[in-house]
Amino acid sequence: MSGNDRTVLDADLARFAAGLFTAAGAPAGDAALIAKALIWANLRGVDSHGVLRIPGYLARIDNGITNPSPDMQITTDLPAAAVLDADQGFGQVALARATGIAIEKASAAGIGLCLIRRTVHMGAIGYFALDIAAEGMAGIAINVSRPNMAYPGARTAGLATSPIAIAVPGSTHAPLILDMATATQSMGKIQLARDTGQKLGKGWAVDADGNPTTDPNKAVIPTALGGSKGGGLSLMFECLTSLTVGNPLIAPFLEAAPDSRQHMQNGLVIAINIAQFGDVGDYAREVDRLADAIKSLPRADGVNEILVPGERGDGVLERRRKTGIPLPDGTWKRLEEVATRLGVAMPKSTPGK
């Protein structure tokens, strides 16, 4: 980042962010939760899913797309599954509620599924998969958006970069957490290349004519991971979530149906109750053993350390908890604008390095 960066301690940033959401009409508990999930992404170095999203989140409240005080309802309630209608409330609030429902269902039934319909941007879904792992269960989360990714063979966006997150508890190790988009690279990485003037990797993105480009300024949409594999996963995620809850996002958009360009997300959370299959302590020790075995593999040339899922983010988190979260000047200024408008004081910050 540039010399104009500031750093803000995560607790200060969380208080500030929660203040913004409260001022914009969210209940205090919801505001704190949304702030915590965003700042968790910043702490882990996933700044594309952190506080830089706040001005956009607040704009969606102004535009009537996000309902800051939703009346979320369970519209289907089965022994091991449920549907949560999020009433266009914040994705983080919907995910937290769905996570609780999936855990509750799994506690009795062995597995629990909570589908989420009609919510908005969920942010870093790994946060919620980890909440399930913290209960000694295996957690899976998926979300689906409007098209923003190239489908193999197509010239325009056909599907979303819809991510999947999977988390399992470790014993002395941190939980393993995989949180991956179905795109080759995220739009965030393309934006970063634009900011830094670097070329994109081959095959990352296509231009406005649907042709491959390594020029970040010509790149319009990312490609699907491995072509038909990432594209296929994203397509099937729409089927598993949006179509099951009767709220399709992709087809109406591609048909240019009324209101089909409006931002909206669906998703799902699954919890698998490890304790009903064996001892959770034994399981967690096997997770440690697996992580150790992978990390002990002979390393390829130039590789200093083999990392297991979540480990890179865990390392950044440990550092940023101490040193604070770096915020580029642009992010800071955009936060200042919304803070001024909502009458919220900016958090304490120090010049970054």
Place this chain on the structure above:
Amino acid sequence: MSGNDRTVLDADLARFAAGLFTAAGAPAGDAALIAKALIWANLRGVDSHGVLRIPGYLARIDNGITNPSPDMQITTDLPAAAVLDADQGFGQVALARATGIAIEKASAAGIGLCLIRRTVHMGAIGYFALDIAAEGMAGIAINVSRPNMAYPGARTAGLATSPIAIAVPGSTHAPLILDMATATQSMGKIQLARDTGQKLGKGWAVDADGNPTTDPNKAVIPTALGGSKGGGLSLMFECLTSLTVGNPLIAPFLEAAPDSRQHMQNGLVIAINIAQFGDVGDYAREVDRLADAIKSLPRADGVNEILVPGERGDGVLERRRKTGIPLPDGTWKRLEEVATRLGVAMPKSTPGK
């Protein structure tokens, strides 16, 4: 394929294959099922998972790795989940049984999970995900093997190319079926490049020293799809399946523990009962609508048709049902060897084109 190919009608090939498995000690119903699942892969053009596997399957019976007449047991039975211990029986038999259990659990609970432990090669898992779709449910299948794929940063095999299959019912369209390995390319494609003398794609595989190679004769193991993404998925699949059922496959292999090199697979099947969330007919029509919308996307240069998951295989199946399944001379000869040994007559064949 070469001028030495033969073609065999799928019904004749299925009868022949079932005869081999029966002669090797499998119950008639199991033998017919294994044959049908293998030939389904051939019909769809996935010859790497078809009858060319039969000699290897039979050798594993001789070696005591596969139990042709297993006593499979449900060792955990929960309202929405179960564990099936497959007693080292055929993967197809275990998957068929697990599919039935997952469907039964989902019928009442909304979602059903059946974990599978201690089985052998499952073949094309998409066959069983489609069985779930045929019941009007969404089906997911995953399997996990011993390491045969490069983990990002490692010089040797650290994980398996463990696939995932997802299937959903269509209305006038065929069901959508995604069946993908977590590797960039399958070992089968690398073998094909060896046979045809073609170079591999960049990034597909590494050599014995763990360095990237495009020489199919130097390629030893395939790379993980998208590096940390495919590698991460494969790692988490081991956690979701093998570790949950207390039968780890990866860590013991990497530690060179006793018996840890012996072939073995674990897996899972999930069924989601669409009918409890809405009308299955409406769902299937939305699947059609989604497929139509994707197929109608503006095509990139040089693309004749945009395909949805499963469509390529459906097309091959339609042709091969009529014209028969092409078998290369090498496959035919290896089948002839085992047929002679087991006293089974070869199927009727015609010279291929």
